[in-house]
Amino acid sequence: MNSTSTAGLPPKTRDALTAAQLYYLQDLTMDAIAHELHTSRSSVSRLLGHARETGLVEIQVKSPLDMPRQLEGDIRSEFGVVAHVVPVPDQTSDVDRLERVALSAARILGGFVDSNMSMGVAWGSTMSALSRHLLAKPTHNSTIVQLNGAANPRTTGLLYASEILQRFGAAYSATVQQFPVPAVFDDPATKAALWRERSISRVVEMQNSLDVAVFGLGSPFAGVPSHVYIGGYLDDDDFASLRAAGVVGDVATVFYREDGSTDGIGLNERSSGPSMEVLTGIARRVCVVAGETKLQSLRGALAAGLVTDLIVDSGTARMLVGN
Amino acid sequence: MNSTSTAGLPPKTRDALTAAQLYYLQDLTMDAIAHELHTSRSSVSRLLGHARETGLVEIQVKSPLDMPRQLEGDIRSEFGVVAHVVPVPDQTSDVDRLERVALSAARILGGFVDSNMSMGVAWGSTMSALSRHLLAKPTHNSTIVQLNGAANPRTTGLLYASEILQRFGAAYSATVQQFPVPAVFDDPATKAALWRERSISRVVEMQNSLDVAVFGLGSPFAGVPSHVYIGGYLDDDDFASLRAAGVVGDVATVFYREDGSTDGIGLNERSSGPSMEVLTGIARRVCVVAGETKLQSLRGALAAGLVTDLIVDSGTARMLVGN
DNA sequence: AAACCCGATGCACAAACGTGCAAGGAGAGT
DNA sequence: ACTCTCCTTGCACGTTTGTGCATCGGGTTT
Numbered sequence: 001m002n003s004t005s006t007a008g009l010p011p012k013t014r015d016a017l018t019a020a021q022l023y024y025l026q027d028l029t030m031d032a033i034a035h036e037l038h039t040s041r042s043s044v045s046r047l048l049g050h051a052r053e054t055g056l057v058e059i060q061v062k063s064p065l066d067m068p069r070q071l072e073g074d075i076r077s078e079f080g081v082v083a084h085v086v087p088v089p090d091q092t093s094d095v096d097r098l099e100r101v102a103l104s105a106a107r108i109l110g111g112f113v114d115s116n117m118s119m120g121v122a123w124g125s126t127m128s129a130l131s132r133h134l135l136a137k138p139t140h141n142s143t144i145v146q147l148n149g150a151a152n153p154r155t156t157g158l159l160y161a162s163e164i165l166q167r168f169g170a171a172y173s174a175t176v177q178q179f180p181v182p183a184v185f186d187d188p189a190t191k192a193a194l195w196r197e198r199s200i201s202r203v204v205e206m207q208n209s210l211d212v213a214v215f216g217l218g219s220p221f222a223g224v225p226s227h228v229y230i231g232g233y234l235d236d237d238d239f240a241s242l243r244a245a246g247v248v249g250d251v252a253t254v255f256y257r258e259d260g261s262t263d264g265i266g267l268n269e270r271s272s273g274p275s276m277e278v279l280t281g282i283a284r285r286v287c288v289v290a291g292e293t294k295l296q297s298l299r300g301a302l303a304a305g306l307v308t309d310l311i312v313d314s315g316t317a318r319m320l321v322g323n
Numbered sequence: 324m325n326s327t328s329t330a331g332l333p334p335k336t337r338d339a340l341t342a343a344q345l346y347y348l349q350d351l352t353m354d355a356i357a358h359e360l361h362t363s364r365s366s367v368s369r370l371l372g373h374a375r376e377t378g379l380v381e382i383q384v385k386s387p388l389d390m391p392r393q394l395e396g397d398i399r400s401e402f403g404v405v406a407h408v409v410p411v412p413d414q415t416s417d418v419d420r421l422e423r424v425a426l427s428a429a430r431i432l433g434g435f436v437d438s439n440m441s442m443g444v445a446w447g448s449t450m451s452a453l454s455r456h457l458l459a460k461p462t463h464n465s466t467i468v469q470l471n472g473a474a475n476p477r478t479t480g481l482l483y484a485s486e487i488l489q490r491f492g493a494a495y496s497a498t499v500q501q502f503p504v505p506a507v508f509d510d511p512a513t514k515a516a517l518w519r520e521r522s523i524s525r526v527v528e529m530q531n532s533l534d535v536a537v538f539g540l541g542s543p544f545a546g547v548p549s550h551v552y553i554g555g556y557l558d559d560d561d562f563a564s565l566r567a568a569g570v571v572g573d574v575a576t577v578f579y580r581e582d583g584s585t586d587g588i589g590l591n592e593r594s595s596g597p598s599m600e601v602l603t604g605i606a607r608r609v610c611v612v613a614g615e616t617k618l619q620s621l622r623g624a625l626a627a628g629l630v631t632d633l634i635v636d637s638g639t640a641r642m643l644v645g646n
Numbered sequence: 647a648a649a650c651c652c653g654a655t656g657c658a659c660a661a662a663c664g665t666g667c668a669a670g671g672a673g674a675g676t
Numbered sequence: 677a678c679t680c681t682c683c684t685t686g687c688a689c690g691t692t693t694g695t696g697c698a699t700c701g702g703g704t705t706t
Contacts, residue, residue: 021384030663031662039685062378089359104349371693
C-alpha cells in the first residue's frame with residue numbers, strides 16, 4: 001500500500017493527514033488521492049475539509065513584510081495597536097460585515113493561541129459569531145476563562161455564554177472555566193460577598209493572570225444596540241445613568257467614555273466584568289470590531305488602552321483614521 | 324470601493340493579497356471576489372495562483388504533535404535525523420517519485436529559510452527537480468552558495484548549475500554565489516592553486532560558514548546512475564577506483580562508503596565539493612532522496628552523519644528502517 | 647510610424663470540486 | 677433478534693475552478 005503509517009490516532013485523522021499532504025504539498029487532484037487511499041473522491045473532499053477544520057492544515061496569508069498594509073500601519077502609528085484590517089466592500093450590510101470579520105478573526109486568533117495559555121473570553125454577538133468559525137488548534141494545558149457573567153433577570157445566560165465558551169474549549173482542546181454570576185448585580189454588596197466565595201474567587205483569580213483576552217465591544221447608544229442592551233441586562237434607570245455619564249461603550253459589561261475614562265460610572269461597581277486595571281494587566285488583548293456603529297465605542301476602548309490587537313473591517317478602519 | 328489600501332507595491336501584489344484574504348480567510352468564491360475587485364473570475368484565479376507562488380499564501384500541513392508519524396519517529400530514533408516522509412504509492416515510477424518528493428521538499432524547505440542566512444546548494448537531478456518547484460519566500464540579506472563545481476571535460480556546466488542556483492535565488496530573493504570550477508579536477512595541484520585565487524577562495528570561505536546546506540545523493544553503482552555519473556565527469560579509471568574503494572555514494576561529488584568512511588578515496592582529493600568536515604560543520608543539512616536505488620547511498624550518508632534533516636519518499640523510508 | 651514583443655484580460659470549455667441524498671453498517675437499547 | 681440511531685459511504689448533480697486561446701494595449705526597436 002501507499003502509507004506513511006502512523007499509529008494510535010483515529011484512522012480518519014491518519015487519512016486526513018495523508019490526503020492533506022497529497023493535496024496541499026503534492027498538488028494531486030482529489031481523484032488521484034481517492035485512488036491512492038482506495039476511497040471515493042467525495043470522501044477525500046470531506047477528509048480535506050476535516051483536515052482544515054481540525055487544524056491539520058494551516059493556511060496563512062501574509063503581507064510582504066516590506067510594505068505593511070497602509071491602513072494597518074496608520075492605525076498602529078496613531079493608536080499603538082497591531083491592526084488586522086479585514087477587507088469588506090463598503091456597501092456590505094452590518095450582519096455580513098460581522099460575519100466576515102468574525103471569520104477572519106477566528107483564523108487570526110489561531111496564531112495567538114498556544115499550549116499552557118489561559119485565554120479570557122467575553123460574550124456577545126461578536127464573540128458568538130467568532131466562536132462559530134474557530135479553527136481547531138490542538139494545545140495542551142490551556143484554559144478558557146469566561147470574562148464576565150451572563151445572567152440577567154430573565155435567564156441565567158449560561159446556555160448562551162457557555163455555548164461560546166465550549167466552542168473555544170473544543171477548538172483549542174482547553175478546559176473551560178465558566179463564570180455563573182449575573183452580568184450586572186442589583187446590589188454591589190452581593191457582588192462583594194460572592195467574590196469572597198471560593199468557587200467564584202477562584203475564577204476571578206484566574207482572570208487576574210490571563211495571557212490573552214478576546215472581546216468585542218458594546219455600543220449602548222449606537223444604531224444597533226448590542227446583545228447586552230436588548231437582553232434585559234439593564235433597566236431604564238441604568239440606561240439613563242449611562243447616558244448621563246457620557247458612556248459610549250463597554251468591554252465585558254465594563255463601561256467607559258469616549259476619552260477612555262471610567263471614573264464615576266456607577267454601574268461598573270455592580271458589573272461582573274474585570275476592571276480596567278485587570279484587563280490592561282493582560283499581555284495580549286484582542287478586540288474584534290465590525291461595523292461603523294461601533295466606531296465611537298472603539299475610539300473609547302483605544303483611548304483607554306484596552307486593546308493590543310485590533311481586528312476590524314476595512315470600512316470602520318478607514319473611519320477610525322479619518323479618511 | 325472595497326479597499327484595504329496598501330501603497331507602493333505593485334497593484335498586482337496588492338490585488339493578489341486582497342484576493343487571498345477573501346479566498347482563504349473569508350471563504351468567498353472567486354466569482355464573488357472578482358465582483359469585489361471589478362475583474363473577471365479567471366483573473367482572480369490567476370491572482371490566487373500568483374499569491375501562492377510568491378509566498379503571499381502559506382499552506383502548512385502539520386501532524387498532531389501528540390503522535391508523530393511512525394516512520395518519521397523510527398528514522399529519528401534509529402539515525403538521529405529529523406525525517407519528512409513523503410507519501411507515495413509503492414508502484415510509482417522513479418521519475419514520478421522524484422517529482423513528488425521534490426514538490427514536497429520545495430515546500431518544506433521554505434520553513435528552513437530566513438533572512439540573513441546563507442544556504443549551500445548542490446546540483447544534480449534531484450536538486451534540479453527541487454528548484455523547479457520552489458515557492459517564493461521573500462528574505463533579506465540571504466545568500467545562495469554553490470557547493471561544488473559543475474564543469475567537466477565537455478561543458479562548463481555553468482548553465483545547468485546556475486539555472487538551479489538562480490531559481491533558489493529568485494525564490495528567496497537572495498544573492499547567488501556561483502562556483503565556476505570543474506566538478507572534479509584532473510590534477511589536485513590545480514585545485515590547490517585555484518583555491519588560493521581570491522575570487523575562488525572567497526566562495527570557499529563562504530562555504531565554510533553556511534547556515535544550511537541542501538543536497539541530493541549520488542549513487543554511482545545503482546540501477547539508475549545520477550547525473551554525475553553520466554555527464555562525463557568521471558572517466559573509466561575513476562569509476563574503477565571508486566568501485567575498488569567500495570564507494571556507495573556521494574554528496575556534492577564527495578564520495579563515501581556504506582559505513583560513512585572516506586579515508587583513502589583518492590578522488591576526493593580532486594573533488595571540488597566541500598570536505599566532510601566542512602559539511603558537518605553546517606548547522607542544518609537537508610538531504611533529499613527519492614527512490615530505492617539510492618538506499619545504499621543514503622545509508623552511507625547517514626552513517627557519515629552528513630544529514631540533519633531528511634526528506635524521503637515513503638517506500639525508501641520503509642526500506643531504510645527495514646520493514 | 648510601423649513592426650514587434652510582452653504581459654494582462656475575458657471568454658469558453660473541460661476539469662475539479664462540494665454537498666444533498668439515499669443506502670449501508672456498526673453499535674446501543676429494548 | 678429486532679429496532680432505532682448515528683455515522684459513513686458513494687453517487688449524481690450543480691457549482692466552482694483552471695487554462696488554452698484570441699484579443700488588446702503599452703512600451704520598445706527598427
